[in-house]
Amino acid sequence: MKIIALYSMKGGVGKTASAVNISYLAARDGRRSLLVDLDPQGSSSFYFRVRPGGGHGTKTLLKGGKKISKNIRETDFENLDILPADISYRNLDLILDGTEKREKVLQKNLSAFKKEYDYIFLDCPPNITLVSENIFHASDIILVPFIPTTLSWLTYDKLLAFFREIEMKRRKLFPFFSMVERRKKLHREMIEILPAEKKRFLKSMIPYSSDVERMGLERAPLPATHPASPATRAFEHLWREVKEID
Amino acid sequence: MNKMNTNGPRILLFKKEHDKNMAERVAPESYTVKWFQTESSKLMFWDTFDGLVKKAGFSLYSNNRIFTLRPRQGEEGEWVVSLRGEPGRPLKATDFPEGSFRKKLAAIISVRAVMPSPEILRESSAFSILNTDGKTIARALWMVIYPDGRKNPRTAMVLQPLRGYAGELQKYANRLPRAEAHATVEEMLKSLLPATEAVYHSRPRLSFDVNAGMAPALRHILETQFHVMLQNEQGVLEDWDTEFLHDYRVAGRRMRSALSLIKPILHPGIKQELVLALKKLGRYTGPVRDLDVYLLARRDFEKMLPGEFAGRGFDLFFRRLALDRKKRFRELKAFMTSQEYARVKETWRDGLKSWQKHLINNPALEEMAAALLKKHFRKLIKAGGKLSRSSADERFHDLRIEAKKLRYLLEFFSSLYREDIIRDAIRRLKMFQDNLGAFNDYSVQIDMLEKFLGTAEKKKDQEQVKTLSALIAVCHREKEKLKKEYAGLYKAFADEKNQLLYHQLFGGNL
Numbered sequence: 001m002k003i004i005a006l007y008s009m010k011g012g013v014g015k016t017a018s019a020v021n022i023s024y025l026a027a028r029d030g031r032r033s034l035l036v037d038l039d040p041q042g043s044s045s046f047y048f049r050v051r052p053g054g055g056h057g058t059k060t061l062l063k064g065g066k067k068i069s070k071n072i073r074e075t076d077f078e079n080l081d082i083l084p085a086d087i088s089y090r091n092l093d094l095i096l097d098g099t100e101k102r103e104k105v106l107q108k109n110l111s112a113f114k115k116e117y118d119y120i121f122l123d124c125p126p127n128i129t130l131v132s133e134n135i136f137h138a139s140d141i142i143l144v145p146f147i148p149t150t151l152s153w154l155t156y157d158k159l160l161a162f163f164r165e166i167e168m169k170r171r172k173l174f175p176f177f178s179m180v181e182r183r184k185k186l187h188r189e190m191i192e193i194l195p196a197e198k199k200r201f202l203k204s205m206i207p208y209s210s211d212v213e214r215m216g217l218e219r220a221p222l223p224a225t226h227p228a229s230p231a232t233r234a235f236e237h238l239w240r241e242v243k244e245i246d
Numbered sequence: 247m248n249k250m251n252t253n254g255p256r257i258l259l260f261k262k263e264h265d266k267n268m269a270e271r272v273a274p275e276s277y278t279v280k281w282f283q284t285e286s287s288k289l290m291f292w293d294t295f296d297g298l299v300k301k302a303g304f305s306l307y308s309n310n311r312i313f314t315l316r317p318r319q320g321e322e323g324e325w326v327v328s329l330r331g332e333p334g335r336p337l338k339a340t341d342f343p344e345g346s347f348r349k350k351l352a353a354i355i356s357v358r359a360v361m362p363s364p365e366i367l368r369e370s371s372a373f374s375i376l377n378t379d380g381k382t383i384a385r386a387l388w389m390v391i392y393p394d395g396r397k398n399p400r401t402a403m404v405l406q407p408l409r410g411y412a413g414e415l416q417k418y419a420n421r422l423p424r425a426e427a428h429a430t431v432e433e434m435l436k437s438l439l440p441a442t443e444a445v446y447h448s449r450p451r452l453s454f455d456v457n458a459g460m461a462p463a464l465r466h467i468l469e470t471q472f473h474v475m476l477q478n479e480q481g482v483l484e485d486w487d488t489e490f491l492h493d494y495r496v497a498g499r500r501m502r503s504a505l506s507l508i509k510p511i512l513h514p515g516i517k518q519e520l521v522l523a524l525k526k527l528g529r530y531t532g533p534v535r536d537l538d539v540y541l542l543a544r545r546d547f548e549k550m551l552p553g554e555f556a557g558r559g560f561d562l563f564f565r566r567l568a569l570d571r572k573k574r575f576r577e578l579k580a581f582m583t584s585q586e587y588a589r590v591k592e593t594w595r596d597g598l599k600s601w602q603k604h605l606i607n608n609p610a611l612e613e614m615a616a617a618l619l620k621k622h623f624r625k626l627i628k629a630g631g632k633l634s635r636s637s638a639d640e641r642f643h644d645l646r647i648e649a650k651k652l653r654y655l656l657e658f659f660s661s662l663y664r665e666d667i668i669r670d671a672i673r674r675l676k677m678f679q680d681n682l683g684a685f686n687d688y689s690v691q692i693d694m695l696e697k698f699l700g701t702a703e704k705k706k707d708q709e710q711v712k713t714l715s716a717l718i719a720v721c722h723r724e725k726e727k728l729k730k731e732y733a734g735l736y737k738a739f740a741d742e743k744n745q746l747l748y749h750q751l752f753g754g755n756l
Contacts, residue, residue, distance in 0.1 A: 049379040050381060051379065071410070073409060075408075076382040081409060
């Protein structure tokens with residue numbers, strides 16, 4: 001089982017769209033996949049038309065195992081399950097703070113699903129907190145959507161610094177360009193210089209696309225509704241690249 | 247209410263016939279139903295005459311030409327194979343292509359053939375149930391089933407909730423019309439088949455009125471075995487598998503044994519008539535069965551022979567046996583469709599019908615049964631004790647007959663005694679009998695082989711001579727091995743514990 005997080009300190013960079021689409025593509029490959037919606041806003045859950053179950057919440061995640069299992073929902077797509085978000089996740093940080101080995105709770109709780117899933121995808125909330133630290137510990141791969149702008153570069157450097165600070169392996173981090181607009185000069189320039197600077201950049205680039213925006217209306221993964229869309233092709237390329245990572 | 251308490255599929259067979267729109271009509275408001283394709287298939291269930299597949303806890307069915315073998319619900323495993331040709335006739339394990347399916351089936355049915363049930367026609371349409379959010383909460387199947395041709399269709403539904411939605415689906419299920427729940431689709435389909443006769447038993451356990459005496463008990467034994475014979479008749483005639491003839495013959499032998507062992511009850515006149523009728527039958531069934539035993543043992547012989555003898559000569563020999571069997575079977579079939587055979591059956595039917603007329607005695611049932619069992623046990627122990635490795639083959643044959651008499655008696659009267667104790671007694675006897683039975687098989691085979699060898703020698707067929715001589719040598723060797731093992735088996739059978747067991751069961755001094 002591999003745990004793959006979609007993470008960024010910034011909001012609105014395409015985390016949820018990526019999490020929804022690549023978890024769908026993994027499942028379409030025949031891999032048993034679970035998408036964990038850790039964002040209290042619950043956008044991933046919304047895309048799959050899943051509402052959080054009653055009584056589910058922070059405690060579920062902290063207790064792990066059976067508690068989590070009970071709240072898992074099967075999506076409409078074969079091999080793909082989702083653990084829906086819960087509004088109480090906004091307090092997750094506070095609660096984690098009071099637990100033992102507080103930065104490894106998520107890792108421990110997700111390990112219970114080793115046999116059940118080939119992949120677990122984490123759709124993460126945007127910030128650096130104790131929750132994020134838990135995510136970093138638990139994940140084998142951390143995908144960082146990166147809009148080609150100077151501000152993104154700055155945020156990414158902050159993330160690297162934080163990794164150094166907590167002595168976390170930076171090898172886990174894999175940034176990729178997201179919401180790319182080729183007609184913007186700045187985007188083109190960044191794409192040209194950044195990968196030389198940051199060795200771990202993935203080759204895939206997700207274009208800015210109105211099809212992705214429409215996902216909110218259609219409430220389904222993009223490859224399922226728009227199989228020929230350029231954005232679909234880009235996500236497919238991204239997934240091919242990610243599954244090759246050791 | 248159709249209760250949904252697990253995450254597994256719910257299989258519901260509706261009491262009344264419904265149209266497909268019902269699936270939509272019952273859905274709560276704002277729920278939707280999405281239909282997919284409709285498929286139709288023809289299904290048949292298969293089992294041996296004596297229900298071996300069912301007894302082993304399996305289900306075997308065919309969908310067009312695809313055969314599926316599956317253990318009862320909750321157990322792992324599924325074996326699937328596709329078969330060419332028309333699957334309407336009885337099939338043996340060897341009729342299926344080599345592989346794990348065939349291996350598994352052979353382990354269950356051995357040499358028996360499986361026979362098809364009537365054909366069930368099934369039309370199934372897949373559909374999904376979506377909730378207010380347009381989220382699929384269950385995948386489902388609507389089924390129209392025709393258990394007998396195009397008449398009397400039944401409707402059924404299979405509901406598989408998506409993980410996490412069993413509770414929501416319950417709302418839908420609650421609104422469905424009355425239905426009976428089944429554990430599996432196969433089980434539901436099977437329940438729609440016309441009721442078949444109770445599972446066949448070659449040795450049905452008999453119950454007697456202990457106060458009515460031995461005469462009605464004997465009649466019951468004969469009647470039951472006669473029925474077993476008739477049950478196997480069609481299978482023998484159609485030659486579905488070798489076990490029909492085997493059971494048919496064993497039933498006949500039991501009838502003869504019962505008549506000769508349990509006496510004096512019947513007038514000798516009628517007794518002679520009945521025994522002669524059975525003897526006539528044996529003349530035709532015996533040769534076919536002997537050849538069957540041989541043909542079934544082909545593999546064992548192949549294994550026992552050194553490679554150089556198991557070549558062309560061996561093949562030729564078995565081909566000859568198969569031809570011979572064909573010829574003998576034709577003779578048997580001709581006999582069984584003749585007036586003569588009809589008269590044999592008539593003799594028995596009349597004899598059983600006019601039973602009272604022929605009675606000369608009616609001893610107390612329990613006393614006589616105990617005395618008979620005691621007598622034959624004692625005889626067996628005594629005769630068995632006299633045998634050693636150097637005893638003549640004939641002595642072993644006689645002992646085998648003696649053991650068989652005791653076995654039949656134990657089986658006839660088993661219901662008079664405690665089931666576990668009698669089962670134990672039969673088990674112990676069977677172990678002893680197996681040695682004697684195998685010994686006899688080799689003797690019969692040696693006789694037969696020697697006859698073939700004679701012909702081969704006359705024809706100067708060197709290859710056949712080589713194979714047959716090797717086979718005879720192997721049979722002799724195996725026979726000697728059995729003789730060597732005999733002393734140990736006798737000791738185990740005649741030990742104090744077993745003597746005590748018979749003493750407890752049948753009383754008196756042994």
